[in-house]
Amino acid sequence: xxxxxxxxxxxxxxxxxxxxxxxxxxxxxxxxxxxxxxxxxxxxxxxxxxxxxxxxxxxxxxxxxxxxxxxxxxxxxxxxxxxxxxxxxxxxxxxxxxxxxxxxxxxxxxxxxxxxxxxxxxxxxxxxxxxxxxxxxxxxxxxxxxxxxxxxxxxxxxxxxxxxxxxxxxxxxxxxxxxxxxxxxxxxxxxxxxxxxxxxxxxxxxxxxxxxxxxxxxxxxxxxxxxxxxxxxxxxxxxxxxxxxxxxxxxxxxxxxxxxxxxxxxxxxxxxxxxxxxxxxxxxxxxxxxxxxxxxxxxxxxxxxxxxxxxxx
Amino acid sequence: xxxxxxxxxxxxxxxxxxxxxxxxxxxxxxxxxxxxxxxxxxxxxxxxxxxxxxxxxxxxxxxxxxxxxxxxxxxxxxxxxxxxxxxxxxxxxxxxxxxxxxxxxxxxxxxxxxxxxxxxxxxxxxxxxxxxxxxxxxxxxxxxxxxxxxxxxxxxxxxxxxxxxxxxxxxxxxxxxxxxxxxxxxxxxxxxxxxxxxxxxxxxxxxxxxxxxxxxxxxxxxxxxxxxxxxxxxxxxxxxxxxxxxxxxxxxxxxxxxxxxxxxxxxxxxxxxxxxxxxxxxxxxxxxxxxxxxxxxxx
Numbered sequence: 001x002x003x004x005x006x007x008x009x010x011x012x013x014x015x016x017x018x019x020x021x022x023x024x025x026x027x028x029x030x031x032x033x034x035x036x037x038x039x040x041x042x043x044x045x046x047x048x049x050x051x052x053x054x055x056x057x058x059x060x061x062x063x064x065x066x067x068x069x070x071x072x073x074x075x076x077x078x079x080x081x082x083x084x085x086x087x088x089x090x091x092x093x094x095x096x097x098x099x100x101x102x103x104x105x106x107x108x109x110x111x112x113x114x115x116x117x118x119x120x121x122x123x124x125x126x127x128x129x130x131x132x133x134x135x136x137x138x139x140x141x142x143x144x145x146x147x148x149x150x151x152x153x154x155x156x157x158x159x160x161x162x163x164x165x166x167x168x169x170x171x172x173x174x175x176x177x178x179x180x181x182x183x184x185x186x187x188x189x190x191x192x193x194x195x196x197x198x199x200x201x202x203x204x205x206x207x208x209x210x211x212x213x214x215x216x217x218x219x220x221x222x223x224x225x226x227x228x229x230x231x232x233x234x235x236x237x238x239x240x241x242x243x244x245x246x247x248x249x250x251x252x253x254x255x256x257x258x259x260x261x262x263x264x265x266x267x268x269x270x271x272x273x274x275x276x277x278x279x280x281x282x283x284x285x286x287x288x289x290x291x292x293x294x295x296x297x298x299x300x301x302x303x304x305x306x307x308x309x310x311x312x313x
Numbered sequence: 314x315x316x317x318x319x320x321x322x323x324x325x326x327x328x329x330x331x332x333x334x335x336x337x338x339x340x341x342x343x344x345x346x347x348x349x350x351x352x353x354x355x356x357x358x359x360x361x362x363x364x365x366x367x368x369x370x371x372x373x374x375x376x377x378x379x380x381x382x383x384x385x386x387x388x389x390x391x392x393x394x395x396x397x398x399x400x401x402x403x404x405x406x407x408x409x410x411x412x413x414x415x416x417x418x419x420x421x422x423x424x425x426x427x428x429x430x431x432x433x434x435x436x437x438x439x440x441x442x443x444x445x446x447x448x449x450x451x452x453x454x455x456x457x458x459x460x461x462x463x464x465x466x467x468x469x470x471x472x473x474x475x476x477x478x479x480x481x482x483x484x485x486x487x488x489x490x491x492x493x494x495x496x497x498x499x500x501x502x503x504x505x506x507x508x509x510x511x512x513x514x515x516x517x518x519x520x521x522x523x524x525x526x527x528x529x530x531x532x533x534x535x536x537x538x539x540x541x542x543x544x545x546x547x548x549x550x551x552x553x554x555x556x557x558x559x560x561x562x563x564x565x566x567x568x569x570x571x572x573x574x575x576x577x578x579x580x581x582x583x584x585x586x587x588x589x590x591x592x593x594x595x596x597x598x599x600x601x602x603x604x605x606x607x608x609x610x611x612x
Contacts, residue, residue, distance in 0.1 A: 024508060028508055028509060031510045032421075032425055035417045035420050037417075038413070038414045038420075039418040039422055042439045042442055042480065042481065043434075043435060045442060045453070046438050046441070046442060048453050049445065049449065049450075049452075052452065053449070053456075056456070106351060107351050107352075107355055110348045110351020111348075111351060111355065114348040114349050114352045115352065118345055118349070131352065134358075136534065136535070136538075136595065136599070137362070137538075137592075138537075138538030138591060139539075139541075140538070140540050140570055140588075141538075143570075144366070144569065144573055147573065148369070149362075174355060177355050178355075205338055205341050206341050208341075210344075231444055234446070235447070237446070237540075238540050238566070238570065241541075242573055242574075265545065266541060269455070269544060275460060283545075287449055287452045290448070290449060291445065291446075295445070297444075298444035302437075302440060302441075
C-alpha cells in the first residue's frame with residue numbers, strides 16, 4: 001500500500017467504486033424483504049385455513065353439542081328432523097378409503113418392486129412416467145369412468161346400486177397407485193446394493209432377497225407412502241361425489257350408496273346455504289375434521305419418511 | 314459363535330438347500346410376472362379409460378361449434394365455450410400470481426433464509442400445505458376471497474384459491490431447481506464482487522429456469538383439472554357468457570361434473586367430449602413442459 005505508484009487520483013477513484021454503494025445496499029435489502037414476504041404467503045395460508053375453518057367450526061359447536069356431533073349415528077342436517085352425527089360420513093370415507101387402499105397398496109408396491117428390482121433402466125424410464133400419468137388425470141375423469149364404465153361392468157357380476165362405494169373406491173385406488181408407488185420406489189432404491197449382494201452371497205434367491213432384505217429395509221418408506229396414500233384418499237372429492245352417491249349411511253356394505261365427508265361438503269356448498277346459517281357452519285365443521293385427519297396423516301407420514309432417510313444417508 | 318459349532322447335525326442343511334433352488338427360482342419367476350402384472354394393470358386401466366372416453370365422446374367432440382358455442386339444454390346441441398374461456402382465464406391468473414410468489418419464496422428459502430427455528434417451521438408448513446385436500450382450500454377461498462375481500466363467487470375468487478393450492482408444489486419444485494445450481498457459479502460471481510441479488514438474477518435464475526418452468530406447468534395442469542375447491546368457492550354448472558374476472562364462472566371440470574349429473578343419456582357423451590377437451594389442454598401443457606426441459610436444460 002505504500003507503493004507511491006498507487007497513491008494517485010485514479011487509484012482513489014477506482015477504490016471508491018469498489019466500496020459499497022449505499023443505494024445498491026438498500027436495493028439489495030428491499031429485494032430480500034420482498035422475497036421474505038413471498039415465503040410468508042405460505043405461513044399466512046396456513047394461518048388463514050386455521051382461523052377461518054375453526055372460527056366457523058366454533059360457531060357450529062355453539063349450536064350443536066360435541067355429543068350430537070360425535071355420538072349420534074344419523075347425519076340429516078338438511079331434513080326437518082335434524083341429526084348431526086358425523087359417523088355416517090366417517091363410515092363412508094373409511095369404506096371408500098379402505099377399498100382404494102386395497103387396490104393402491106398391491107398395485108403401487110408391485111410397480112415399485114418391478115421398476116426397482118427387475119426392469120432394465122430403459123424400460124423403467126418408460127414405464128415409470130406411464131404409471132405416474134395416472135396421477136395427472138383429473139379426478140372428475142375417474143368419477144366419470146367409475147360411474148359410467150366400472151359400475152355397469154361390475155353390475156354384471158355383483159348386485160350393486162347405481163351409486164356405490166365399490167366403483168368409487170376402486171377408481172380412487174387406481175388414482176392413488178402412483179402416490180404409493182413413487183415414494184415406495186424411492187425407499188426401495190435407497191436400500192444399499194451391498195445389502196442385496198450380502199444376501200446373494202448367502203445363497204438367497206432374488207425373490208427371497210426382495211421379501212427378506214429389501215422390503216424390510218425399505219419398510220418405513222413404504223409405510224410412509226401408504227399413509228400418504230390414505231390421506232389422499234380421505235381428501236379426494238370428485239370421484240366419490242360422482243360415483244359413491246350422497247346417502248350418509250353407517251354401513252360397511254360396499255354395494256350401497258354412501259356419502260363421504262368431502263362429498264357432503266361439495267353437496268352443501270356452491271351457494272346453496274347462506275353464510276351464517278347452520279348448514280353453512282356444518283360445511284366448516286366437517287371441513288375442520290377432514291383437515292385435522294389429513295394433517296395428522298401427513299405429519300405421521302412425513303415423520304416416518306424422515307426417520308428412514310437418516311438410516312442410510 | 315461357540316453354539317454354532319456344537320450343532321454339527323445342522324450342517325446337512327446344505328443338501329436341503331441345493332434341492333430347493335429350482336423350486337425357489339421358479340417361485341421367483343412367478344412373482345416377477347405378478348409384479349409386472351401389478352405394474353401393467355394401472356397402465357392397462359389408463360388405456361381402457363382413455364379408450365372408453367374417446368369412444369363415448371369423440372363424435373360429440375367433433376360436432377361443429379362444440380368448442381365455440383354456449384351450452385344448451387339439449388345434450389347434442391351447443392358447446393362448452395364459457396368453460397373453455399373460464400379455464401384458460403383461471404390458468405392465466407394462477408400463473409401470474411403463483412410464479413412470482415412461488416419463485417420468490419423458493420429463492421428466499423434457498424438463498425437467504427438463515428438456519429433458524431422459524432425457517433424450519435416455514436419449510437414444514439409448506440410440505441404440510443402440499444398435502445391439504447383441495448376442498449379445504451375451497452373453504453379457505455370461500456372465507457377469504459368470497460366474504461372477507463367481498464369478491465363473491467367470482468372467477469377471481471376461484472383463481473386465487475387455485476393459486477394458493479398450486480403454490481406449495483411450485484415452491485417445492487422451484488427450490489429443487491435452485492438447489493441444483495452449482496455453488497461454483499455463485500462463488501465465481503461473488504468473487505468478481507457482484508452483489509447477491511445480481512448474482513441470483515443473472516446466474517442462478519437463468520440456470521434454474523427449465524426446472525422451475527417444468528414444475529410450474531405441471532402444477533398449473535393440476536390446477537386446471539381441479540374441481541373440488543371451485544365447487545366450494547361457487548363455480549356454476551351452466552353459463553351462457555364468457556366470464557370476466559369479477560363474474561360468475563365455470564371451469565372445464567365443473568362443466569364435466571355438471572354434464573355427468575344430468576339424467577338424460579346424451580349428456581354422458583357431452584361429458585366425455587368435454588373430458589377430451591380437458592385432457593387435450595393438459596396434454597398440451599405437459600408437452601410444453603417436456604419441450605422446455607429438453608430444449609433449455611443445461612447439462
